[in-house]
Amino acid sequence: MSTEPETTEDAEPGTPDTGAEATAPEGGTASAAGSGDTGAPDTGGADGPAGAAGSGEGDGTTGAAGDRPAGDGPAGDGEDGSAGAAGDGDVVAGAEGGEGGEAAGGDAAGGDKAAGELSEAEAELLAQRLERERIERRKAEKKAPIDSGAKLSGTAADLLAAVRAVESGQKPPQTVFSEPAAPRRPAPEPVRRPQPVPAEAAPPAPAPAPAETVAAVARLLADAGAPEALAPQAATALGEGAAEVLRADPWQLLRITGVRPEQADTFARALLGPDCGPGDERRGRALTGWLLEQAAVAGHTALEPAALTAALAQRGVPDPDAAVQSAIAEGEALAFQDALDEPPAAAAAPAAPGAATGAEEGDEEEAERPVRVLIGLERYALAEESLADGLARVVNSLAKDDGVDWAPAAASASGSAAELIRAVAGYGLVLHTGGEAARAEPAALVAAARALGLRAVAACHTPDGRRRFAALLPEDAAPEAAVTLTGLLSGAEGPGRDADGALALDLLVVLDAPQLDVESAAMVVESLPDGARLVLSGDPAVLWSAGPGRVFADLLAARTCPQVASRTPDPGPLGELVSGIGVGELNQVDAPGKELVIVPVRDAGEAVHRTVQLVADSVPRALGVPAEQTVVITPGHGGAAGTRALNAALKERLNPGPGRFGGFDPGDRIAYSPAPGRTVPGQVTGADADGLHLTCAGAPVVVPRERVEQSVRHGWALTAHQAVGSRWPAAVVVLPGDAAQVLSRPWVYTAFGRAERHLSVVHGVEQALPRAVAEVPPKPRTTRLPVLLRGQVPPAG
Numbered sequence: 019m020s021t022e023p024e025t026t027e028d029a030e031p032g033t034p035d036t037g038a039e040a041t042a043p044e045g046g047t048a049s050a051a052g053s054g055d056t057g058a059p060d061t062g063g064a065d066g067p068a069g070a071a072g073s074g075e076g077d078g079t080t081g082a083a084g085d086r087p088a089g090d091g092p093a094g095d096g097e098d099g100s101a102g103a104a105g106d107g108d109v110v111a112g113a114e115g116g117e118g119g120e121a122a123g124g125d126a127a128g129g130d131k132a133a134g135e136l137s138e139a140e141a142e143l144l145a146q147r148l149e150r151e152r153i154e155r156r157k158a159e160k161k162a163p164i165d166s167g168a169k170l171s172g173t174a175a176d177l178l179a180a181v182r183a184v185e186s187g188q189k190p191p192q193t194v195f196s197e198p199a200a201p202r203r204p205a206p207e208p209v210r211r212p213q214p215v216p217a218e219a220a221p222p223a224p225a226p227a228p229a230e231t232v233a234a235v236a237r238l239l240a241d242a243g244a245p246e247a248l249a250p251q252a253a254t255a256l257g258e259g260a261a262e263v264l265r266a267d268p269w270q271l272l273r274i275t276g277v278r279p280e281q282a283d284t285f286a287r288a289l290l291g292p293d294c295g296p297g298d299e300r301r302g303r304a305l306t307g308w309l310l311e312q313a314a315v316a317g318h319t320a321l322e323p324a325a326l327t328a329a330l331a332q333r334g335v336p337d338p339d340a341a342v343q344s345a346i347a348e349g350e351a352l353a354f355q356d357a358l359d360e361p362p363a364a365a366a367a368p369a370a371p372g373a374a375t376g377a378e379e380g381d382e383e384e385a386e387r388p389v390r391v392l393i394g395l396e397r398y399a400l401a402e403e404s405l406a407d408g409l410a411r412v413v414n415s416l417a418k419d420d421g422v423d424w425a426p427a428a429a430s431a432s433g434s435a436a437e438l439i440r441a442v443a444g445y446g447l448v449l450h451t452g453g454e455a456a457r458a459e460p461a462a463l464v465a466a467a468r469a470l471g472l473r474a475v476a477a478c479h480t481p482d483g484r485r486r487f488a489a490l491l492p493e494d495a496a497p498e499a500a501v502t503l504t505g506l507l508s509g510a511e512g513p514g515r516d517a518d519g520a521l522a523l524d525l526l527v528v529l530d531a532p533q534l535d536v537e538s539a540a541m542v543v544e545s546l547p548d549g550a551r552l553v554l555s556g557d558p559a560v561l562w563s564a565g566p567g568r569v570f571a572d573l574l575a576a577r578t579c580p581q582v583a584s585r586t587p588d589p590g591p592l593g594e595l596v597s598g599i600g601v602g603e604l605n606q607v608d609a610p611g612k613e614l615v616i617v618p619v620r621d622a623g624e625a626v627h628r629t630v631q632l633v634a635d636s637v638p639r640a641l642g643v644p645a646e647q648t649v650v651i652t653p654g655h656g657g658a659a660g661t662r663a664l665n666a667a668l669k670e671r672l673n674p675g676p677g678r679f680g681g682f683d684p685g686d687r688i689a690y691s692p693a694p695g696r697t698v699p700g701q702v703t704g705a706d707a708d709g710l711h712l713t714c715a716g717a718p719v720v721v722p723r724e725r726v727e728q729s730v731r732h733g734w735a736l737t738a739h740q741a742v743g744s745r746w747p748a749a750v751v752v753l754p755g756d757a758a759q760v761l762s763r764p765w766v767y768t769a770f771g772r773a774e775r776h777l778s779v780v781h782g783v784e785q786a787l788p789r790a791v792a793e794v795p796p797k798p799r800t801t802r803l804p805v806l807l808r809g810q811v812p813p814a815g
Contacts, residue, residue, distance in 0.1 A: 302341025408543030452584025535565025
């Protein structure tokens with residue numbers, strides 16, 4: 019399966035064939051089983067709490083413990099909250115009804131027995147006399163001393179005995195403290211604000227597995243003919259007893275990054291022998307999880323069952339539906355049923371003869387409300403739901419009158435900047451779209467907000483973006499007014515956090531918003547205090563985030579908040595070229611100052627040669643732009659003209675050396691990835707026992723030796739995803755012939771837009787370039803955010 023499963027957001031909702039009828043709760047409830055059973059106690063809805071002996075909120079009916087699980091059969095179906103066998107509407111008294119209840123029962127029996135012998139008056143006198151006697155007995159009992167807790171039992175009796183034991187100096191009975199408390203519903207956990215993490219540092223590596231665990235896994239891998247080098251990763255991923263886990267389920271090897279299904283199959287055959295087969299339930303579960311991880315790499319937060327089962331079938335799983343259901347049952351995947359809007363045609367369709375009316379008709383429509391079934395991993399499901407909750411809080415927590423007068427600031431601005439200020443004045447969440455020149459508008463907003471005494475901060479995707487934005491602010495602006503998003507969340511930049519763990523600010527403007535994936539976006543909104551304003555600003559035509567989700571595009575499509583589209587165009591020939599690409603047109607532009615140069619090539623070898631010539635000689639000589647200020651952008655890492663080949667050639671020309679430090683030499687340009695999906699350009703300054711020493715955005719960074727191979731690459735040539743969020747005085751975009759199939763309008767727009775003064779295009783794809791710009795939109799991503807938002811935030815008027 020490719021990393022782009024063939025699924026579209028507009029496809030009809032499909033339900034995997036589970037053999038059972040699936041329910042469709044509103045709001046997208048995550049289900050641990052495809053048959054509608056959530057696998058957890060039902061804490062919401064009209065049925066009341068699920069339990070062995072539940073008490074309803076309606077008529078007070080209670081049932082015997084263990085009679086019937088709540089929600090199973092008639093006892094759990096009513097809206098009155100009844101449970102158990104007593105479901106007919108009768109009020110059933112509890113077991114401890116008190117003496118009055120017992121006496122009343124006995125008296126009533128006696129009255130029934132004598133009804134034929136006493137007159138109505140005599141019966142009334144008898145009832146009054148019995149009532150007076152009962153009252154007298156109660157008064158006497160209240161005045162009498164307590165008889166050593168004779169009427170108490172269980173914990174109450176133990177507590178009384180403990181009190182008396184303390185009064186007499188004896189030790190309290192242990193039963194008071196050792197007996198387990200009655201089961202009770204767990205209280206909801208308090209909201210925990212995300213805590214700071216080190217800035218621009220690699221995520222903390224998990225604790226190394228014990229040596230004996232690694233050794234046991236290494237022996238197992240060697241016996242099966244697998245590389246022993248995987249042992250540390252397998253031991254860390256699978257934990258203590260990793261060897262036993264792999265022996266019991268060899269396909270757990272897929273949990274190790276980089277392992278492919280065919281490699282796991284080979285490992286399984288070596289361990290299981292003839293018992294190994296493509297239909298093994300363990301194989302189906304492991305492949306389901308692996309495919310969902312690959313889908314996340316491609317940007318999806320979940321997959322439709324049809325896409326997932328088709329991919330499983332391509333991997334030789336004979337019963338894909340059963341494999342998906344097994345993964346859901348084991349908690350390795352989650353099933354979601356998200357309610358969709360009723361199709362307009364359904365509302366206008368005439369009622370069928372004999373159709374139900376009134377309440378029955380409403381029930382039928384509710385039952386037939388269409389749902390979209392998706393399968394996903396818990397990690398991204400929680401992030402997407404947390405993001406929707408946080409955005410709803412941002413929208414709804416803004417005070418109607420916070421005492422800030424934005425009118426003078428809006429009056430002093432002009433055009434789209436004034437429109438943006440007015441929108442922020444009235445709403446907690448605002449979206450702003452535009453190109454590079456449009457960044458002046460959020461800069462005007464931040465300056466105006468800080469002049470009003472508000473704590474306003476702009477966060478950018480990269481250090482270069484922070485530098486460019488800071489240049490747009492007034493000269494006297496505080497340094498913390500422009501930060502990187504990573505630095506802000508970590509606490510290394512910006513105003514820090516308050517006592518509750520929230521960011522100490524009133525307005526946050528996030529630049530480069532299309533680069534927000536669901537996890538980073540969720541962290542941003544969770545970090546905002548109540549009443550703070552959030553502005554998401556970016557160019558919707560650039561490549562989407564490297565991580566799963568398409569947060570900015572989903573918000574634009576949902577229309578849940580004001581949207582301000584900038585009317586400020588990017589200037590010059592390059593601005594004209596990129597603006598045309600954004601609307602699907604590859605126009606010819608006049609470039610009197612050599613802003614644009616097209617260099618045709620016949621093959622990849624010539625593309626590499628001409629690229630090195632441009633960076634090292636032509637651009638510096640003709641335009642005065644040194645090689646260190648020129649970036650090379652190519653579609654991928656591999657291939658004859660990918661980043662690896664180009665970087666090797668550029669290093670040989672610009673900074674030759676033996677690569678003494680893991681292939682690097684002082685002076686090498688590098689691309690450092692402190693976390694997946696984030697790239698920081700830098701330069702090597704040296705190396706020692708601590709690791710490889712870099713300088714990134716003017717700050718020193720030390721990369722431990724064990725992390726150099728996976729987090730540092732040479733950086734003269736980058737992919738468009740690595741380059742997004744930054745700009746250079748000159749850019750050389752390399753389009754070798756084998757890149758024709760991967761080009762798209764967002765890729766071309768992003769790559770061409772990295773140049774500030776000059777763009778050279780090493781062109782070897784002929785008509786594939788204009789065709790990609792005109793006909794190849796971004797690949798669709800399957801996400802749940804629009805549906806989750808629809809249930810919490812109404813569309814903006």
